[in-house]
Amino acid sequence: MEIIKTENLTFDYIRRDEDGNVEGITTAVDDVSLKVKPGEFIAILGHNGSGKSTLAKHINAILFPTEGTVFVDGMNTRDDEKIWEIRSTAGMVFQNPDNQIIGQVVEEDVGFGPENMGVPTKEIWERVEESLKAVGMYEFRKKSPNRLSGGQKQRVSIAGVLAMHPKCIVLDEPTAMLDPIGRREVIRAVTALNDVEKITVILITHNMDETIGANRIIVMDKGKIAMEGTPREIFSRVEELKALRLDVPQVTNCAHELRKRGLKIPEGILTDKELVEALKHVNFG
């Protein structure tokens, strides 16, 4: 069974003027049908305003579809009684690390979710310990979140979600406010969770470099799914991606340009190593 399934999901933002009259309707997500299998690592790519964040908020039952349905682990997000179960099944990490840390000490923040779920005290401590270890932040457990770097804060946020024992984690542009080192830290932690703990990951980003490790990439544009496939399939369509205003990773772009100039290199090169290998086999004669 799918862990997440959306059927013809449509969401309209209704803009109102001061008197509450409808000024206009913006369709943020337009007829999206999506299936995610347990253990998958999905990356959702898209430019600003492509509807990717709106889609993410539906998975955590923060927003509800205008039309269509969303199922999380078989539960309909419209079911009021299931809402807390849905939120603990599909945890969510947001963009700004400062605005999602509640505790004044790292370990207390990680314990916030389990506390809300009514987990017994002893088990909270166990969960906090294992979650902090999973993201490599255990030695910082007694620190104030204000003293951490952006990447570290974001890893604490991930641990906070992990402590709720979710089956799926949705990350809504978790690296957008981080420096390159912080980005790498976060992506490495997320990848490890998917590999080791087999947690389903849905990573929302506009940075293509972060999607290379995904099983499947979904490219969104104007609320619709524009492209879907493995990273290699997606990155082979460089011109299309550029048309969607997405930055193709440097290596992929370089390989693409070389190919355009007549070198016999396969499309969809993802890493430096692959490019080097491909170039070795090129016959320059």
Place this chain on the structure above:
Amino acid sequence: MLRDITLGQYYPADSVIHRLDPRVKLFGTLVYLVTLFLTDNFIGYLLALLFLAVTVTVSKVPVSFILRGLKAVMVLLLFSVVLNLFMTKGEVVFSIWKISVTKEGIYIAAFMAIRILFLIMGSSIMTLTTTPNNLTDGLEKGLGFLKIFRVPVHEIAMMMSIALRFIPILMEETDKIMKAQMARGADFESKKLTKKVKALIPLLVPLFVSAFRRANDLATAMEARCYRGGKGRTKMKPLVYKKRDALAYLIIFGYLAAVILIKIYF
């Protein structure tokens, strides 16, 4: 300049007072304040001083640290002393021009000064030895009985701890906005009051907008982590009374009894 403000300042040390349950410390502080107003003779204040001195010594907080907190109330202290000294009617000790100082006035002014000094020192011992987090926990549990009167105790405690968490973040943001506005020619250094007030507008407006945005984000993040108020919530660090807390309660009650006895017999 904004970094000088220390709210809920905490002096980290390893002492019995630090390890006491926050509820005990809250109760002790309350009792101490009450006894300061019950007492009306010097023997009583001597006892209050003794109690304070012992607590400070045990808490391992340097005396200079506690005295520093008194600076803030110096004006208030002087004001009330002067007022009481000259305004109390009674047996005149000496008089200059139309102002006369009375025997009763001297007494009341002295008591007032002692009360204010002890009051500030007594309560700063509590904030200096208790982390803000612990303090809100203590308030939440210690005032839990107010729930019967529909006082949202948990919500208030949660708001307090969130406020404490965001103070440094908003401070930093204020600093950033100030620098950004200064770079565009805003004048925060002016001595003139009207100019000072005017300079606050370009500072406060963006700060408020950003604070509301943060609040909105935080509320969403809290809901996403299943926060639904105090009901059905468990605690990661529940407050549990230990032996030393019972002993502390005994000492506090003993002190209260002694103060009452002194008031009756002296």
